[in-house]
Amino acid sequence: MAFKSILNFNGPEMLAYWMQSSEYLTVELPEYFSFDEVLASVQKSIGDTPYEECLAKTHPEQLTDVNLDLILSKDGHYGIRQVSIVNPYLYYILARQLCKPAAWKSICNCFEACKVPSIEVASIPVVRDKVENFKNSTTILSWWNAFEQRSIELSLEFSHMFVTDITNCYGEIVPDAITNALARTNTAKATNKNNALAADICQLLAAMQHGRNIGIPQAGAMFDLIAELVLAYSDLLLHERLEQAGIPSDSYRVVRYRDDYRVFARNASTLEKISYIMLDVLRGLNFRLNTSKTRLTQQIVTNAVKPDKSFYIFNTPILNKKGCDFDGLQKHLLYILMFSEKFPNSGQLKRMLADFNARLKQPREGGLRTVGKITFGDDGPKFQKTDKKEDEKPTIIENHRAMIAIAVSLALNNAAILAHALRTISLLLDTIKDEDERRNLAQLVVNRMADIPNSDYAQVWLQTITYPFDRQSGDIDRYTMRLCKLVNGTSKELWNNSWLKSKFTRNLPIDSIVDHKKLGDSNGIITFHDKVDYIDDMIPEDQVLDAFERMDMDDDYIL
Numbered sequence: 001m002a003f004k005s006i007l008n009f010n011g012p013e014m015l016a017y018w019m020q021s022s023e024y025l026t027v028e029l030p031e032y033f034s035f036d037e038v039l040a041s042v043q044k045s046i047g048d049t050p051y052e053e054c055l056a057k058t059h060p061e062q063l064t065d066v067n068l069d070l071i072l073s074k075d076g077h078y079g080i081r082q083v084s085i086v087n088p089y090l091y092y093i094l095a096r097q098l099c100k101p102a103a104w105k106s107i108c109n110c111f112e113a114c115k116v117p118s119i120e121v122a123s124i125p126v127v128r129d130k131v132e133n134f135k136n137s138t139t140i141l142s143w144w145n146a147f148e149q150r151s152i153e154l155s156l157e158f159s160h161m162f163v164t165d166i167t168n169c170y171g172e173i174v175p176d177a178i179t180n181a182l183a184r185t186n187t188a189k190a191t192n193k194n195n196a197l198a199a200d201i202c203q204l205l206a207a208m209q210h211g212r213n214i215g216i217p218q219a220g221a222m223f224d225l226i227a228e229l230v231l232a233y234s235d236l237l238l239h240e241r242l243e244q245a246g247i248p249s250d251s252y253r254v255v256r257y258r259d260d261y262r263v264f265a266r267n268a269s270t271l272e273k274i275s276y277i278m279l280d281v282l283r284g285l286n287f288r289l290n291t292s293k294t295r296l297t298q299q300i301v302t303n304a305v306k307p308d309k310s311f312y313i314f315n316t317p318i319l320n321k322k323g324c325d326f327d328g329l330q331k332h333l334l335y336i337l338m339f340s341e342k343f344p345n346s347g348q349l350k351r352m353l354a355d356f357n358a359r360l361k362q363p364r365e366g367g368l369r370t371v372g373k374i375t376f377g378d379d380g381p382k383f384q385k386t387d388k389k390e391d392e393k394p395t396i397i398e399n400h401r402a403m404i405a406i407a408v409s410l411a412l413n414n415a416a417i418l419a420h421a422l423r424t425i426s427l428l429l430d431t432i433k434d435e436d437e438r439r440n441l442a443q444l445v446v447n448r449m450a451d452i453p454n455s456d457y458a459q460v461w462l463q464t465i466t467y468p469f470d471r472q473s474g475d476i477d478r479y480t481m482r483l484c485k486l487v488n489g490t491s492k493e494l495w496n497n498s499w500l501k502s503k504f505t506r507n508l509p510i511d512s513i514v515d516h517k518k519l520g521d522s523n524g525i526i527t528f529h530d531k532v533d534y535i536d537d538m539i540p541e542d543q544v545l546d547a548f549e550r551m552d553m554d555d556d557y558i559l
Helices: 011-018 036-046 088-099 101-113 137-156 175-183 195-208 221-244 268-284 300-304 307-315 329-342 348-360 400-413 415-430 435-449 456-473 482-488 516-522 541-551
Strands: 003-005 068-073 080-085 119-121 126-128 160-165 252-257 260-265 295-297 368-377 380-390 532-534
Touching: 011 088, 011 101, 011 221, 036 088, 068 456, 068 482, 088 101, 088 195, 088 221, 101 175, 101 195, 101 221, 119 221, 137 160, 137 252, 137 260, 137 300, 160 268, 160 300, 175 195, 175 221, 221 252, 221 268, 252 268, 260 268, 268 295, 295 300, 329 348, 329 400, 348 415, 400 415, 400 435, 415 435, 415 456, 435 456, 456 482, 456 516
Parallel strands: 119 252
Antiparallel strands: 003 126, 068 080, 160 260, 160 295, 252 260, 368 380
């Protein structure tokens, strides 16, 4: 499988890549949202017009609501994470600036200059040399090979490993860090050629951040690269500091995936010296290590795999290669809830819910639901049918309300998998034949989820579930988030664009963001843009994908 680093793109190619909806917004939204037409319109209207000539009387950093900010509850309580659907005009202007031939060459040169032999970077975005089989498959497989598998391989050379990551990496990036990264300040490779580029980047980031001089937006591929630029500079600083401390580069190895670090050495003393120097380097860039995820171990192979994944591999009785061990749906869901209490917000929960959803959502034939089970053989996953067929909506004997309550508990306490837990709820609701019962249960879910502080993101997904009932009842104003109002047709104001001259915003196709046909066809069932979230190398990719095509699955099914 051939991959191409985005650093091998030229400027125009990079701009075209970033001006796709999938790269503009990397946070998951229901599949009926797309920003492609809006981005194309912005690019056409602004073109090469200089930023200062786009401005009306007020600058964007002086205004509120320039971006559409989604507030996510991190823990079901008061911890929050802000994800920005960045103002598309500011987004395009920054992308345009970065992708100008001279600027893009400087950025690529900076990454090249920051390469050091002892530090391997697994997170520079890559693109497959042909169309991806499913969204993010290339990035995911690259992470598996270059980060997790590489960490295991290094156990052949090193006996000790230090694991850590940066707390709130994007939120702590400051303008000086970007400027110093492009100048490679205080290194043997310093330059003064990129000051104007750094000023442009910092000016536009401040415009996106309401004038704040700390943090960069989250949930866009372009901002991932800006973060990588700062972290690449930290790699160079670390390498030179370790050389000054007399630690030879062949005595250690660092593998980094964005803000996740794995440091390898042949003894604990060397590893301890490296960790203290790394801590000092990162502190100088306004970063702090996450002490709750920091550990030193000699068990490299088992610790190279994340703790939640290890626990799943060795303890799950749910779905193995022989099929499903739990005969009851509620037992299956309760196990997932108990797992979440041990590993809250774990990515592994997505995999487990996808397994559960696969039991709820079987392939249909002739308008009927075909009953059977998923098995895993040498050819990958297969659906094994039985002779029994049921009505369009399968009959589930177990208690719907109890299972929905379990799924709500998952959603309330695990913000990272909120959308996936709500998808499970939407599938459970779909099995209920009585429409009044479905409506009443959906309302109970909405009422319960309303208890979440900072629940903007939850509203987007809840709206999908209740949309059929809202249309019937005329209750279209229950959700206050701006994206929800766009869905209902009660408002078209997603971004405050009063800082722009009106000629640039006159024909912005806001209505194109929502595909109402897809929304109507969903019939209250949540679906994602991503078809498959994760694939291990245990099963060849082509076999896995062929199997999913045969099964006609639209789950984010994870092997």
